[in-house]
Amino acid sequence: MNKEALIALGLTLEQADKVIEGYGTTIPKSRFDEVNTSKKQLETDLASRDKQLEELKKVDAAGLQTKITELQQENAEAKTNYENDLKASQLSSAIKLALVGKVHDSDIATSLIDTALIELDTEGKVTKGLDEQLKTLQESKPFLFVPEKKEQKFKGWDPAGSNLDKDLPQDIGFNFAKEANSKGAPAEKALNPWGQ
Incomplete structure (x- = not known):
């Protein structure tokens, strides 16, 4: 409590000065509780540290x-x-x-x-x-082991249209396709689909 608060309570200026001189300013309760709690926590921590130090003294360093x-x-x-x-x-x-x-x-x-x-x-x-x-x-x-695959060659008749031998005349399907592609060409270049 400060001098102004004492005067507000009805004390005179002289009385307030004497109270302040005798007791000083007062600390609010919340601040007192805060400091008191902090002190108790520090005392608990200190006791815990002392206990840990005692336990460490018991430990075998060589072990x-x-x-x-x-x-x-x-x-x-x-x-x-x-x-x-x-x-x-x-x-x-x-x-x-x-x-x-x-x-x-x-x-x-x-x-x-x-x-x-x-x-x-x-x-x-x-x-x-x-x-x-x-x-x-x-x-x-x-x-x-997996046997190695050999390339197989079939011998025998070649199916029509295979055109393996280029000297042979083309088949009829080839000729129809060629004629369809030559549409619009001059008449002398037009192909006969029957190969003639």
């Missing part, structure tokens, strides 16, 4: 260092295992892609191939070691 070392070794092993699994997966996929259309069952053929002899390029394609193994495997187990 923690041993645990950290163990975890680092486990992480290194896990990373190595992951890299090996990833490499094996990439190798298997590259082999299966290289075998597409060459074998009946790529899983069986892949299981018969020694992957240690195969090398991959940076794009994951087989560069070395597969062709030699496939030749050996094809000799020992030819039933795994």
Whole structure:
């Protein structure tokens, strides 16, 4: 409370000055509650920190260092295992892609191939070691491989209109089409559809 508030309550100027000198200005209750709550929170936090420090004093530093070392070794092993699994997966996929259309069952053929002899390029394609193994495997187990297709040539009669031999006269359909295309041409250039 300040001097003006005391005067408003009915005190004289002298009385208000004496009250202010004796007690000073008063703090509003809301500000008091705010500071009091903050003080209690700080005391609680301080007690919590003291408890944490006591717990840390009980911790075995050598034991923690041993645990950290163990975890680092486990992480290194896990990373190595992951890299090996990833490499094996990439190798298997590259082999299966290289075998597409060459074998009946790529899983069986892949299981018969020694992957240690195969090398991959940076794009994951087989560069070395597969062709030699496939030749050996094809000799020992030819039933795994898809037979190569040979181009078949049919001999015999050529159907009408095939025009394989250009010296032969054209068929009637060809002649009708040619006549239709020559409509409007002079009479001497008009074609007879019967080929005569």
